Amino acid sequence: MLASWDGESLELWDETGVRQAVIESIVDKESPAVSDGADETAQEGIAQEETAQEETAQEETAQEETAQEQIATRQDNVPNHWSALDMSGVKAHASILLLPVEILLQRSFSLPVEHPRFVDGAVLGQELDDQAGVTPDDWWLCWQTARAKEGVRGLMLALPQILKEQLSDATISRNCGRIYPDISLRLQACLAPETVTCAVLDADSSGLMLGFMEEGVWRGMRRLNLHNSHTKNDKKAMADNALRSLQAMGFDAALMPVSGHLDVGFSEVFSGLAQDIGDAWDVEIQDELLSRHAANAAAFSSVHTDLPFNFRHGRWALQSDWKKSVTPWKRAAALGAFLALLIMGHDVYRVQQLAGQQQVLRQGIEDTFHQALPGVAMLDPMLQLKQAAGGGANGDAWFFLKQLQAISQLQSKESGLLVQRIQYSGKEMLLSGTVADFAVANRVRDALSAILQRKVELVDTDLNGKQVRIRLRWS
Numbered sequence: 001m002l003a004s005w006d007g008e009s010l011e012l013w014d015e016t017g018v019r020q021a022v023i024e025s026i027v028d029k030e031s032p033a034v035s036d037g038a039d040e041t042a043q044e045g046i047a048q049e050e051t052a053q054e055e056t057a058q059e060e061t062a063q064e065e066t067a068q069e070q071i072a073t074r075q076d077n078v079p080n081h082w083s084a085l086d087m088s089g090v091k092a093h094a095s096i097l098l099l100p101v102e103i104l105l106q107r108s109f110s111l112p113v114e115h116p117r118f119v120d121g122a123v124l125g126q127e128l129d130d131q132a133g134v135t136p137d138d139w140w141l142c143w144q145t146a147r148a149k150e151g152v153r154g155l156m157l158a159l160p161q162i163l164k165e166q167l168s169d170a171t172i173s174r175n176c177g178r179i180y181p182d183i184s185l186r187l188q189a190c191l192a193p194e195t196v197t198c199a200v201l202d203a204d205s206s207g208l209m210l211g212f213m214e215e216g217v218w219r220g221m222r223r224l225n226l227h228n229s230h231t232k233n234d235k236k237a238m239a240d241n242a243l244r245s246l247q248a249m250g251f252d253a254a255l256m257p258v259s260g261h262l263d264v265g266f267s268e269v270f271s272g273l274a275q276d277i278g279d280a281w282d283v284e285i286q287d288e289l290l291s292r293h294a295a296n297a298a299a300f301s302s303v304h305t306d307l308p309f310n311f312r313h314g315r316w317a318l319q320s321d322w323k324k325s326v327t328p329w330k331r332a333a334a335l336g337a338f339l340a341l342l343i344m345g346h347d348v349y350r351v352q353q354l355a356g357q358q359q360v361l362r363q364g365i366e367d368t369f370h371q372a373l374p375g376v377a378m379l380d381p382m383l384q385l386k387q388a389a390g391g392g393a394n395g396d397a398w399f400f401l402k403q404l405q406a407i408s409q410l411q412s413k414e415s416g417l418l419v420q421r422i423q424y425s426g427k428e429m430l431l432s433g434t435v436a437d438f439a440v441a442n443r444v445r446d447a448l449s450a451i452l453q454r455k456v457e458l459v460d461t462d463l464n465g466k467q468v469r470i471r472l473r474w475s
Contacts, residue, residue: 005097005098007102104159141158146215176312180311195257199212199251202261204294232269235269260284263289403429444472
C-alpha cells in the first residue's frame with residue numbers, strides 16, 4: 001500500500017495504481033474524514049481544500065528563496081496541519097509513505113574526505129549548521145553521496161524532528177520501513193536505464209518537479225507549484241525559473257540530456273526557450289497531466305529499484321519484533337560472549353604451551369634412553385630406564401631421569417617458564433627456555449636450585465622482543 005501525502009491530504013493507493021481512500025486533513029477536528037475515492041462530492045471538497053492551501057503555499061514561495069530555506073528560518077513555527085498525520089481512526093498500514101518535498105530542508109554538499117563511508121549524520125549535521133544556520137538536533141537527515149575528484153559530494157534532505165516523532169506514532173506509518181520525499185520517487189521514475197548525468201522535468205496538474213543528477217548522484221531537487229487559475233505566462237515564467245534552478249545545480253542545457261513528463265502547454269513554453277536547450281531532449285508529452293497523488297502512484301508502479309533518500313535508516317530503521325526484544329540486553333550478551341571467547345582463547349593458548357613443553361620432555365627422555373641403552377627397543381622408556389639403573393646399568397640414565405623430574409616440578413611452580421630445549425652431556429644439564437622478564441629468570445633459577453639442592457647457574461640471558469631467553473646450567 002502506497003500512502004501519498006502532500007502536506008494537506010493523504011491518499012492510499014494499491015500496487016496496481018488504484019486509489020483506495022482519500023484522507024482529508026482538517027485542523028481542529030477529532031478525526032480525519034475518509035472517502036473511498038468514488039464520492040464526487042467529497043472529491044470536490046478535497047480539491048477546494050488543496051487549492052486554498054496551494055495558493056497560500058504559492059504566495060509564501062514567491063520570493064527567490066526556496067521552500068526549504070523558508071522552513072529553516074521558521075523551524076519553531078511548525079504548521080498545525082502536520083498533526084493531521086495522527087490519524088488514530090485509520091487502520092491501514094502503508095508499506096511506503098511519500099512526503100511532500102516542500103516541508104523538507106535540502107542542501108548539496110562537497111566534503112574533503114576519502115570515502116563516502118566517512119560521511120554520517122554527525123558530519124552532515126555540522127555541514128547543515130554551517131550552510132543554513134539551523135540546529136542539527138531539530139532535523140533527521142538522509143543523504144546520497146559518492147566519490148568525486150576531490151573528496152565526496154552529494155545531496156542531503158532533512159526532516160523536522162517533530163514530524164519524525166508524529167510519523168513514529170501514527171498508525172499508518174509507524175511500521176512503514178520506507179519513507180521517501182515524493183520528488184525522489186517521481187524523478188527516479190523518469191530516468192532512462194543506466195543514466196548517470198541528466199536533468200529531469202516531471203509535471204503534474206498542480207506543479208512541476210525538477211532535479212539534476214550528475215555522475216549518478218542527485219545534486220539538487222525542487223518543486224514549483226502552480227496557482228489553480230494559472231495562465232500560459234505563469235507556465236512560461238515557471239519554465240524559465242526551472243531552467244535557472246537546474247543551471248544553479250550544475251546543469252548545462254546545451255550539453256546535457258533532459259528527460260521527464262510534460263503536457264503540451266509546458267512543452268510549448270520550454271520550446272520557446274530553445275536557445276537554452278540542446279538536442280538531447282527526451283521528454284514524454286502527455287495530453288493531460290495527472291494529479292500530484294496520481295502521478296506519485298504511477299511512478300511507484302513503474303520503479304522497481306531501491307530509491308535514494310529513505311528516512312527510515314540508522315536508529316529509525318524499522319526493526320523486526322525479535323530485534324526489538326533483543327535490544328535491551330544486546331550489550332550484556334555481547335560482553336558475555338566476548339568474555340567467553342577470551343577465556344576459551346586463554347585455555348587454548350595454555351594447552352598449546354603445555355603440549356610444547358611435553359614434547360620437549362618426551363624428546364629428552366627418548367634421547368637419554370638411546371644414549372643409555374643403545375640398540376635396545378624402546379617400549380616404556382621410563383620403566384626401562386628405572387630397571388636399567390637398578391640393575392647397575394648406565395647410571396647416567398637414572399641421573400637424567402631425576403633431572404627431568406625436577407624440571408617438571410619447576411614448571412608446576414613457575415608457569416611463566418616455557419621450556420624449549422634440554423641438553424645432557426657428561427652429567428651436566430643445560431636447560432633453554434623463555435620467561436617474561438629478568439626478575440622471573442632469577443626466580444626460576446632459585447626455584448630450580450631449591451628443588452635440586454645444588455647450585456644452578458644462569459649462564460645466559462637474551463632479550464627477545466617482549467620475552468627474555470635464558471639458559472640454566474647445573475651438574
